[in-house]
Amino acid sequence: MTIDIESKLKETRVFEPSPEFSKKAHIKSMAEYEAIWKRSVENPEEFWGEIASELHWFEQPKKVLVWDEPFAQWFVGGKTNITYNCLDRHLTTARKNKAALIWEGEPGDQRIFTYQQLHREVCKFANGLKSLGVKMGDRVCLYMPMIPELAIAMLGCARIGAPHSIVFGGFSAEALKDRINDAGAKIVVCSDESWRRGKQIPLKANTDEALKGCPTIEKNIVVKRTGGKVPWNDKRDIWWHDLVKDQSSVCEATSVDSTHPLFILYTSGSTGKPKGVQHSTGGYMVGTYYTNKIVFDLKEEDTYWCTADIGWVTGHSYIVYGPLANGATSVMYEGAPNQPHDGRFWEIIEKYKVNIFYTAPTAIRAFMRWGEQHPQKFDLSSLRLLGSVGEPINPEAWIWYHTFIGHERCPIVDTWWQTETGMIMISPMPGATPTKPGSCTRPVPGVAAEIVNEAGEPVPLGSGGRLVITKPWPAMLQTLYKDDQRYRDAYWSQVPHKYYAGDSARTDELGYFWIMGRLDDVLNVSGHRLGTMEIESVIVSHEKVAEAAVVGMKDDLTGEAVCAFVTLKRGIEPSDAIIKELKAHVDKEIGALARPKKLIFTDALPKTRSGKIMRRLLKSIANGEVTSGDTSTLEDHGVLKNLSDLASTEDDAT
Numbered sequence: 001m002t003i004d005i006e007s008k009l010k011e012t013r014v015f016e017p018s019p020e021f022s023k024k025a026h027i028k029s030m031a032e033y034e035a036i037w038k039r040s041v042e043n044p045e046e047f048w049g050e051i052a053s054e055l056h057w058f059e060q061p062k063k064v065l066v067w068d069e070p071f072a073q074w075f076v077g078g079k080t081n082i083t084y085n086c087l088d089r090h091l092t093t094a095r096k097n098k099a100a101l102i103w104e105g106e107p108g109d110q111r112i113f114t115y116q117q118l119h120r121e122v123c124k125f126a127n128g129l130k131s132l133g134v135k136m137g138d139r140v141c142l143y144m145p146m147i148p149e150l151a152i153a154m155l156g157c158a159r160i161g162a163p164h165s166i167v168f169g170g171f172s173a174e175a176l177k178d179r180i181n182d183a184g185a186k187i188v189v190c191s192d193e194s195w196r197r198g199k200q201i202p203l204k205a206n207t208d209e210a211l212k213g214c215p216t217i218e219k220n221i222v223v224k225r226t227g228g229k230v231p232w233n234d235k236r237d238i239w240w241h242d243l244v245k246d247q248s249s250v251c252e253a254t255s256v257d258s259t260h261p262l263f264i265l266y267t268s269g270s271t272g273k274p275k276g277v278q279h280s281t282g283g284y285m286v287g288t289y290y291t292n293k294i295v296f297d298l299k300e301e302d303t304y305w306c307t308a309d310i311g312w313v314t315g316h317s318y319i320v321y322g323p324l325a326n327g328a329t330s331v332m333y334e335g336a337p338n339q340p341h342d343g344r345f346w347e348i349i350e351k352y353k354v355n356i357f358y359t360a361p362t363a364i365r366a367f368m369r370w371g372e373q374h375p376q377k378f379d380l381s382s383l384r385l386l387g388s389v390g391e392p393i394n395p396e397a398w399i400w401y402h403t404f405i406g407h408e409r410c411p412i413v414d415t416w417w418q419t420e421t422g423m424i425m426i427s428p429m430p431g432a433t434p435t436k437p438g439s440c441t442r443p444v445p446g447v448a449a450e451i452v453n454e455a456g457e458p459v460p461l462g463s464g465g466r467l468v469i470t471k472p473w474p475a476m477l478q479t480l481y482k483d484d485q486r487y488r489d490a491y492w493s494q495v496p497h498k499y500y501a502g503d504s505a506r507t508d509e510l511g512y513f514w515i516m517g518r519l520d521d522v523l524n525v526s527g528h529r530l531g532t533m534e535i536e537s538v539i540v541s542h543e544k545v546a547e548a549a550v551v552g553m554k555d556d557l558t559g560e561a562v563c564a565f566v567t568l569k570r571g572i573e574p575s576d577a578i579i580k581e582l583k584a585h586v587d588k589e590i591g592a593l594a595r596p597k598k599l600i601f602t603d604a605l606p607k608t609r610s611g612k613i614m615r616r617l618l619k620s621i622a623n624g625e626v627t628s629g630d631t632s633t634l635e636d637h638g639v640l641k642n643l644s645d646l647a648s649t650e651d652d653a654t
């Protein structure tokens, strides 16, 4: 397949960082950035070795990188513990009584942990895990809301070398079960319930449902969050507060190899089965530490807020590990941005005098809809830097963010990266890079990116192609959990000798990168990755469905939305009731985030002669585009006409 994505975006505005910002920034000019970047890619081992030496190692690495394509080992021979760097390292400094974590609950409660306090809680929980028989290498699954115990649990696992696998609290019992089983987790931690827009979400009940099919789980640790009534199994369940109550607050950080797996995080790919992205300890630590510092120009005095959920990689890297490794103050908010009012985020910024704010384009588009009168009610003058992540930011949203949140004073860093990359890969340096709305600009120091054609050759400037990374980087995934072959196939087989994870992009005359979207069967809904195959197989598993095809359709708010073409079994008629049933089915099997926004019933799906569903065609139909593409291999042309007619008459089914 050739890449026929042509960039329709021609944004010409350029925004220079202010001289006041640049003067104080870690990287002060383009010349400085260019010099650092050049050295970093010419001598990556020297470059990353120096950064690693800013952190604590129980034993110094003997070799910065051992590269056996496609497997990288970073800081080989080095022994460390990421929690030593996130906590202990600060306790002998003035940071010991500095706020590490400022947490705000959705109902308005607040908890603040200094570095010492956080250290104590992490040690107690780590000792609690040990008392349950958790050992180095055992997997622990966390299915929790955005409460401090989630950060404490992650760090507690890392403290004893037990890789964590966090499952976003919006996922269903079914999805939780699959992830627990794939990782073979021994322990699952959840809460009684979580708060979401004032409603209680039954995480414990979901966990119970999942655990009916999880033979490897020995214990379920439960945090009391809402105090709601929950089902209980005396043999298996244990309250968090009972577990930690009598534990010692001393738990030495286990010395682990740099290459010891820190965590697994499941993400969608182009098959039905989520991929268990596995990250290392040392490389991930160095990569997130460094990028958090330079991309967000993080300073001792900053209060930094990333609004992601820790259930996604953004929260792992830039709420917990990156900021704490830097000794920063990280804000964590439990709830929805419009609870109890549309200005909740701005209220939090005013309340804690947040200096650096990192959110997603889909959130910014929601803020735009709600109107600028909400941010205007609050004092946002503490802000000095804004960030964006998850999908390409459309220039309108960029300008709104710049105007109404940044008051035309704050640089915006549009950061491109992925679950697999672990750290930010392409982003402006806020004190150096002139920004263009919609472009994530240039690779960060230490990262070499390129745009290539199918043969792996660089394309001419301005042409679209596959975005690849040409050199290993420290926070790169180690492999897919227990599936080296799938790791090779997914990332290292399409473009020879280069890392490719599915995005198309182009560069402009300044060498800036413009991400154009995914080229594989992966959707980006509100900055969250969903596999089309995954949703299809769920829909097809419904007793009334014969066949289904899922594609993305453009959506003003969520970027993309799920559109499902469904063929029902013979004798079953489309109806509102079936639409409801199918949506509920997807909610149950994956979670509401994968729920189709639009369902189109059809007697047949367009297929090639070899029987492959023509997804590209369906995508144009879902998006109301002309279907004049190459349809010469289409099996039955009548199908296409019927479908187009349908799509144009179908009302949005939500």
Ligand code: WT7
Binding pocket: 267, 313, 314, 388, 389, 390, 391, 392, 393, 414, 415, 416, 417, 418, 419, 420, 440, 501, 502, 503, 515, 517, 518, 524, 527, 528, 529
């Ligand atoms: C995919 C990765 C990394 C945290 C959030 C998502 C898209 C991410 C940007 C950006 C354009 C972006 C890409 C990427 N994406 N950031 N700044 N500009 N696209 O993590 O779920 O692993 O998804 O999100 O398509 O491949 P993820």
